[in-house]
Amino acid sequence: MPHGRAGMSAARQNGAEAATLATPPAKAQDERLRRSSPFAALLRRPELGAIGGLVLVLVFFGITANSAMFTLNGLMTVLNPSAQLGIMGVAAALLMIGGEFDLSIGSMVAFAGLVLGVLMIQLHLPLLVAVLGTLVVAALVGAVNGQLVIRTRLPSFIVTLAFLFILRGLSLVGLKLATGGSTQMRGFHPLVEASSLAPFFSGNAFGGVFRFLAAHHVIESLPDGSPAAPGVPIAVVWFVLITALATWVLLRTKLGNWIFASGGDANAARNSGVPVDLVKTGLFMVTACSAALVAVLTVFDAGSTDAMRGLQKEFQAVIAAVIGGCLLTGGYGSAIGAFFGSIIFGIVSIGLTYTSFDSDWFQVFLGAMLLVAVIFNNGLRRRVTGER
Amino acid sequence: MSAALDQFPAAAANPAASPRIDTPLIEIRDVRKEFGHVIALAGVSLTVRAGEVLCLLGDNGAGKSTLIKTLSGVHRPTSGSFMVDGKPAAFSGPRDALNAGIATVFQDLAMIPLMSVTRNFFMGREPTRGVWPFRRVDFKQCRDVTHAEMRRIGIDVRDPDQAVGTLSGGERQCVAIARAVYFGAKVLILDEPTSALGVAQTSMVLKYINLVKSRGLGVIFITHNVRHAYAVGDSFTVLNRGRTLGTYRKDEIAMDALQTLMAGGKELQDLSSELGGTV
Ligand SMILES: Nc1ncnc2c1ncn2[C@@H]1O[C@H](COP(=O)(O)OP(=O)(O)O)[C@@H](O)[C@H]1O
Ligand SMILES: [Mg+2]
Numbered sequence: 001m002p003h004g005r006a007g008m009s010a011a012r013q014n015g016a017e018a019a020t021l022a023t024p025p026a027k028a029q030d031e032r033l034r035r036s037s038p039f040a041a042l043l044r045r046p047e048l049g050a051i052g053g054l055v056l057v058l059v060f061f062g063i064t065a066n067s068a069m070f071t072l073n074g075l076m077t078v079l080n081p082s083a084q085l086g087i088m089g090v091a092a093a094l095l096m097i098g099g100e101f102d103l104s105i106g107s108m109v110a111f112a113g114l115v116l117g118v119l120m121i122q123l124h125l126p127l128l129v130a131v132l133g134t135l136v137v138a139a140l141v142g143a144v145n146g147q148l149v150i151r152t153r154l155p156s157f158i159v160t161l162a163f164l165f166i167l168r169g170l171s172l173v174g175l176k177l178a179t180g181g182s183t184q185m186r187g188f189h190p191l192v193e194a195s196s197l198a199p200f201f202s203g204n205a206f207g208g209v210f211r212f213l214a215a216h217h218v219i220e221s222l223p224d225g226s227p228a229a230p231g232v233p234i235a236v237v238w239f240v241l242i243t244a245l246a247t248w249v250l251l252r253t254k255l256g257n258w259i260f261a262s263g264g265d266a267n268a269a270r271n272s273g274v275p276v277d278l279v280k281t282g283l284f285m286v287t288a289c290s291a292a293l294v295a296v297l298t299v300f301d302a303g304s305t306d307a308m309r310g311l312q313k314e315f316q317a318v319i320a321a322v323i324g325g326c327l328l329t330g331g332y333g334s335a336i337g338a339f340f341g342s343i344i345f346g347i348v349s350i351g352l353t354y355t356s357f358d359s360d361w362f363q364v365f366l367g368a369m370l371l372v373a374v375i376f377n378n379g380l381r382r383r384v385t386g387e388r
Numbered sequence: 389m390s391a392a393l394d395q396f397p398a399a400a401a402n403p404a405a406s407p408r409i410d411t412p413l414i415e416i417r418d419v420r421k422e423f424g425h426v427i428a429l430a431g432v433s434l435t436v437r438a439g440e441v442l443c444l445l446g447d448n449g450a451g452k453s454t455l456i457k458t459l460s461g462v463h464r465p466t467s468g469s470f471m472v473d474g475k476p477a478a479f480s481g482p483r484d485a486l487n488a489g490i491a492t493v494f495q496d497l498a499m500i501p502l503m504s505v506t507r508n509f510f511m512g513r514e515p516t517r518g519v520w521p522f523r524r525v526d527f528k529q530c531r532d533v534t535h536a537e538m539r540r541i542g543i544d545v546r547d548p549d550q551a552v553g554t555l556s557g558g559e560r561q562c563v564a565i566a567r568a569v570y571f572g573a574k575v576l577i578l579d580e581p582t583s584a585l586g587v588a589q590t591s592m593v594l595k596y597i598n599l600v601k602s603r604g605l606g607v608i609f610i611t612h613n614v615r616h617a618y619a620v621g622d623s624f625t626v627l628n629r630g631r632t633l634g635t636y637r638k639d640e641i642a643m644d645a646l647q648t649l650m651a652g653g654k655e656l657q658d659l660s661s662e663l664g665g666t667v
Contacts, residue, residue, distance in 0.1 A: 252524040254514045257503075261511050264500035271462055271498040273483035273512030331502045385501050385553030 044384055046325030047337035049376045053323060053369065054340050057347050065354040072219050073229040074354070076236070082346025083239035084294055086339055088313060089320030090239075090246050091290035093338035095283045096321050097250070099263030099330030100149060100156040102284060104141075104163035105291040105317060109310025110171035112138050112295035117185040117305050118178055127195035134292050141167070142288030146281035156284075164314065172307040189303040202300035204231025235297045239339070242290070246335035259283065264331030319366065320345055323373040327381055344369070411474040412437050413575050413606040414459060414490070419468030421454055428454040430630035431468070436575060436606040441597055443617035444610045445650045446627035452610050453495050455627065456577050459608070460492040461485035483512065491572030495579040495610075497564040501553030505545055508552050509534045509567050537566040542592045557584040565593060569600060576600050577608045582616060594620050614647045626650055 061069060068074050088105050095102055115137045119130035145163055149156045175183050192198045199205070207230055213219045214227035221227050250256040261269035262276045270276045291310065299305045322328065323344060324337025348366070352359040414436040421429040429451045436442050446452050457463045458470070461479030470477050472488055479485045485492070499508050506527070514525045531548050538545045543562045552560060561584050568576055578597070582590045597620045601607055611617050617624060624641065626633040626649050633649060641649075 248524075252527075254516060254523075254525055257507055257511060257514055257525060260503055260507065261500055264502045265498075268496070268498040268500055269511065271460075271482050271492075271494055273481075273486045275481075275483065327502075331500065381502070384551050 046334045050324045050337045050340035053344050057344050061351045069354040076229045078346045078350045079236045080233040082343045083235040085316055086239045086342030087294050088290045088317040089338045089342040090243050090335050091287040092317040093321035093326050093333055095287045096326040097263045097333045098259045098283045102287045103160040103314045106310040106313035107164050107167035108288050108291035109295045110307050111167040112292035113299050113305030113309050114171050114174045121187050127197050131296050135289050138288040138292035139285040142285035146284035150277045175307050183307040186304040192300050201296055205234050205237045207231035243335055243339040319370050415471045417469045419465045422466045432632050434625050438606050439604045440622040441601050441607040441620050443621035443624045450627040451630040489574030491568040492577040493564045493568045493581050499552045504549045506530045506534045506548045537570050541566045558589055575606045579610045618643045
């Protein structure tokens with residue numbers, strides 16, 4: 001943007017001139033500004049609610065759950081489902097901040113599983129090619145979602161609800177066609193084990209570190225000397241990396257500013273020169289790809305794919321994002337919040353099995369959390385914008 | 389309002405600062421804009437020159453906002469010619485207009501209430517540092533510039549990281565104006581910028597318009613207030629129901645005549661005398 005630069009330098013050049021205008025005397029401190037403590041600034045952060053919720057949930061399970069939950073192994077057991085949800089939750093948060101929803105990502109997990117199966121098992125493509133191919137297909141579906149939303153100006157809720165059914169149906173029909181009648185496709189394990197790239201998508205990371213720590217009795221070990229927790233599930237590593245990347249993009253980059261702007265007021269953003277349609281389409285592609293990545297990780301983990309994979313994950317991802325402080329109306333939220341929202345989710349879903357409660361309380365808990373989060377976020381928005 | 393204007397007796401005549409460049413910055417002829425069945429602009433022509441303030445006057449619904457949205461790339465004209473720097477221009481969006489040096493303060497301000505003053509100020513034009521995969525917005529520069537520019541327009545932003553939604557209407561308008569002045573390299577368009585401002589801020593904005601003009605930029609200033617227009621304008625274009633009623637240089641028309649023309653004839657004068665001359 002050479003012109004943009006020129007404009008800015010022109011403005012700066014003339015700055016000295018402009019300064020001759022009555023510049024109000026610089027006051028050391030505006031008398032109308034109450035000294036805002038770092039604590040007050042913290043109260044305005046979107047992830048505040050999620051961190052509060054996490055503390056509450058930890059206290060609850062600290063009291064009620066079997067202590068096995070709070071071992072390293074128990075932690076990994078909780079984090080794995082958190083990560084499988086959270087990869088989508090963080091992407092859903094970005095999309096929600098950008099002002100849109102994607103209700104098709106749960107079905108996208110199943111559909112991506114089908115594509116992966118066809119590419120790997122039936123077409124015998126190498127693992128990396130199959131994974132990349134799956135991501136490309138997902139990105140295309142995301143782009144279709146995005147373009148439909150932009151061109152029809154329909155709410156993304158409706159458009160992606162249609163794709164929730166379309167993709168689920170395609171997964172069922174496709175799997176039956178591919179397997180000759182079954183809605184499951186098996187046989188991933190031998191192919192994954194044969195690939196040198198498998199460690200990026202399956203099993204545990206940092207196994208060596210864990211063995212070393214166990215050998216030196218830093219972490220718990222089994223009687224045979226191997227660590228009780230074999231390592232960090234690879235999904236958790238992806239989850240952390242994706243959260244870090246998303247946070248950096250949101251808070252530090254141009255694209256991040258454009259995402260907030262597109263969701264805050266698409267028209268105002270457009271009039272200020274933000275390529276809103278491009279940003280939104282890109283976000284739909286990212287959410288679809290996040291679902292495809294989850295498909296790859298879970299399919300390689302289980303060794304099979306199934307047409308019912310990812311069922312209701314779209315709602316759980318939205319809930320994680322909302323618990324994480326995203327406003328349903330867009331323009332506000334955080335990736336870290338969605339990260340904690342997903343962890344809360346994992347803790348509650350797995351944690352109940354460590355307690356004496358019936359684990360079907362999970363859904364009740366979930367609905368209640370959602371309600372509390374939405375009410376809390378509404379209050380937060382009022383505080384941030386000074387709305388009364 | 390007249391108190392504000394009395395501070396600028398010299399604002400009207402500023403002969404030193406009119407570099408007469410023959411190619412107009414913007415020239416449009418017979419521009420039409422239709423929204424379905426609605427004809428918002430039915431053939432409008434105007435010329436913006438460097439170092440001149442063109443005031444666009446007209447009643448509500450005359451098509452002023454539609455016209456400037458066409459100039460700033462938001463709308464594409466249905467027909468008519470649109471030249472920037474003597475070359476035909478076809479903006480495919482506001483970004484193109486900004487890149488061509490045309491910055492606009494829209495009537496709705498184009499600000500995002502949930503975002504901070506700084507992020508709003510640089511929205512779409514963020515300065516970056518670092519090389520690509522690590523390229524990031526230079527927030528320190530953003531904050532410093534925002535603070536300085538806001539102070540210059542007479543608003544001491546308490547905290548540049550506070551959300552725009554917490555600012556008053558007038559403060560918001562000042563952020564939008566400061567932003568456009570900062571980024572407008574050639575032409576500055578202001579759509580009713582003083583509508584939510586108090587006396588002090590209004591005079592500050594009028595001063596600003598003069599300053600920008602003396603830098604050699606072209607200015608389009610939309611207002612309902614003939615006094616404001618007369619205080620800073622070099623020429624006046626009056627719009628009525630999507631058409632130009634005429635363009636007058638300052639020495640060709642008196643303030644009263646302008647007022648009458650803008651109101652579309654006698655009715656307002658009658659009303660005005662009915663109300664004892666207070667309108
Ligand atoms: N996007 C649009 N779709 C349909 N009609 C519009 C649109 N924008 C403006 N108009 C119509 O064009 C006319 C001129 O509007 P506008 O330019 O906003 O007037 P002004 O700014 O002079 O008050 C109005 O009658 C308005 O209803
Ligand atoms: Mg208007």
